[in-house]
Amino acid sequence: MPVNVLVAALLLVAGARLGLTRSELGLCRDRIRAGLRLGGLVGLGAAGVLAVGAVLPVTRPLFDDARTAGIGFGLLAYRGLVRIPLGTALLEEVAFRGVLFAGWRRISSSMVAAFGSSVVFGLWHVRPAIDLLVENDVAADGWPRLAAVGGALAGTALAGLGFCWLRLRSGSLLAPFVAHAAINSLATVAAFIA
Template sequence: MFAASVAVLLGAWNNVVITRLPGYPQSYVPVNLAATGLLLAGARFAGTTWQELGLERRRARAGIGWGGVCAAVVAAGYAVALAVPAVRPLLADARLAGAGSGEIAHQALVRIPLGTVVWEEVAFRGVLLAALLRLLPPRTAVAVSAALFGIWHIRPTLSAARANTLADGGAGLFAVVLLGCAVTAAAGVLFAWLRLRSGSLLAPVLLHLATNSLGALAAAAAHRPG
């Protein structure tokens, strides 16, 4: 029952709920942080242990090690992409075109880490995965959590596609959104594998943070002369 409730909540939250809450988008970070706390409290009330959630203190070192290596690989990838003239424009995001340094810093240091990464990792690789592992074999639990992670990204992918004019017409837009959600579902598999391999939620947190925050910095840099 708890796993089903969490799955339904996450399936709706990012696509329907968050945008309809008062104060959005300014409320994005505090609301998601509050949701993180409430979801963790609910998991603990349901009997989920810190170990199951990937928040056991003794596994932190392993999580930092695995996550740190992955984050370094991502950072190197962005650096190479920015250095190659043919690839650099592919990193550009119209939503950050002309953004000032303060707005970019807020995105990379506040909105993404606190409003996106912490919330998504606690929700998907922490609470949801722990709940599913009590009911399903590991591979099935990972697949279900990854599929929901892909569904979670329907609205953000649609928003990015429209902002960057990635497709013309409904069919093209549908294809872009489908591809984007498939990619994020695949990322969900990787994040879950890191969580289980390291025994710590810190591993996927660090990789997710590097991918999104450094991605925002790279997107902003791609709009400027190399």
């Protein structure tokens, strides 16, 4: 996790050295409240959906995840409050909705930047999707696995578009960061409960 935080910091330094401004990166102080508010609202909505999904018999199996089997509350708290927000969401938001989005937006439109950075975000998640399928023994090799990975890529790219919308709407990188951290952390809690 410290490596991910360091990489996020280095990406911001690289973006600044390339001439990206605080505003372009979504790091203006006057947008902090807007970012926290919008990201928090999305996080609250996700909490409700995930809580219902984790307890309903029809959707509960969707939350089965071998990665949460047998972990205690201490490790769950560490993952949800530290590892996921700082080790995953921070790096990904700085990289994809911060530096990549801002750089792409500078040479094209916001829409092109959103689509481009979201496709790259989806591709970034191909390996984790494969690992998740293998660890949970979900899809056999061949077409079922390819379809599952393709679905994960498409779903993650769509999530990336949503995070770009949060970034644009709030003017702050905090909005997608808070939403991303909340969704991933709460999904881990939902898997633990299920």
